[in-house]
Amino acid sequence: MPVILVLDDSATMVMSLSHILKGAGYEVEVGMNGREGITRISEGVKPSVILTDLNMPELDGIGFIKEARKIGSTKFTPIIVLTTESGGRKRDEARAAGASGWLTKPAEPNQLLAVVKQLCPAK
Amino acid sequence: MSVTKEANEHLVCAILAEQVAALRDRMDASAAFDLLWRTTALLSWLSGLLAENQRHGGQSNPVFERERAEAIVQVAAIRTELDELAFVQAQRQDFARQIADCIVTALERMAVAEMPRGTSFSSGDLAALYVSEDQRKLHDSVLRRLTRG
Numbered sequence: 001m002p003v004i005l006v007l008d009d010s011a012t013m014v015m016s017l018s019h020i021l022k023g024a025g026y027e028v029e030v031g032m033n034g035r036e037g038i039t040r041i042s043e044g045v046k047p048s049v050i051l052t053d054l055n056m057p058e059l060d061g062i063g064f065i066k067e068a069r070k071i072g073s074t075k076f077t078p079i080i081v082l083t084t085e086s087g088g089r090k091r092d093e094a095r096a097a098g099a100s101g102w103l104t105k106p107a108e109p110n111q112l113l114a115v116v117k118q119l120c121p122a123k
Numbered sequence: 124m125s126v127t128k129e130a131n132e133h134l135v136c137a138i139l140a141e142q143v144a145a146l147r148d149r150m151d152a153s154a155a156f157d158l159l160w161r162t163t164a165l166l167s168w169l170s171g172l173l174a175e176n177q178r179h180g181g182q183s184n185p186v187f188e189r190e191r192a193e194a195i196v197q198v199a200a201i202r203t204e205l206d207e208l209a210f211v212q213a214q215r216q217d218f219a220r221q222i223a224d225c226i227v228t229a230l231e232r233m234a235v236a237e238m239p240r241g242t243s244f245s246s247g248d249l250a251a252l253y254v255s256e257d258q259r260k261l262h263d264s265v266l267r268r269l270t271r272g
Contacts, residue, residue: 013217084255
């Protein structure tokens with residue numbers, strides 16, 4: 001089963017994303033900030049897609065993307081930013097850091113799953 | 124500004140920060156979302172049971188067959204709608220919590236009495252706390268309105 005790594009500092013958002021993704025046939029690993037995301041990867045989690053928020057404590061989304069791109073196993077893993085930010089400047093910053101795509105909250109489950117399925121079909 | 128007035132403003136900011144923090148903490152709706160997700164999981168299970176029953180039932184009661192088929196369609200439809208509702212509401216609630224958090228942080232900083240001489244909490248400092256373009260647009264529109272005349 002493909003693994004999706006979900007990073008968000010909101011417990012409700014983590015639960016919500018996990019519910020939607022598990023229902024669509026994905027295995028879900030979670031972290032409450034970018035630092036926890038890097039820890040999961042260091043522990044051996046090999047995500048097929050990473051979904052990350054931008055505004056998180058300790059290590060934010062941009063910082064996480066930069067660090068994840070330095071790690072061999074996630075150098076080319078698709079990273080989708082899911083955030084309340086819709087501004088061009090933030091989007092450019094995320095893209096420059098290595099983000100593959102962008103979804104603005106509130107997104108609908110179908111929008112989210114369409115993007116994830118395009119990058120990694122559930123088995 | 125007199126020391127007394129300044130101290131009073133810091134006190135008001137500190138109290139407002141606590142009030143908004145309490146409001147933010149009351150925004151937690153995890154129990155409601157959990158119930159919604161459990162409901163959709165139950166509906167999914169029921170839908171599976173009905174479909175399985177349809178495959179293996181072999182009953183030839185046409186009324187029952189029709190109602191079972193209709194129930195499968197309706198259970199799937201309501202499950203999808205509940206999933207969508209829970210997901211979108213969770214995001215909106217999180218957004219509201221983040222906006223409240225931003226106000227708490229601003230008020231807490233304004234409540235600090237001993238800021239270095241010549242410094243204060245500016246509108247630029249406030250803008251740096253924003254988490255969305257909508258907040259920045261609102262900020263700009265207020266600045267334009269207040270500086271027009």
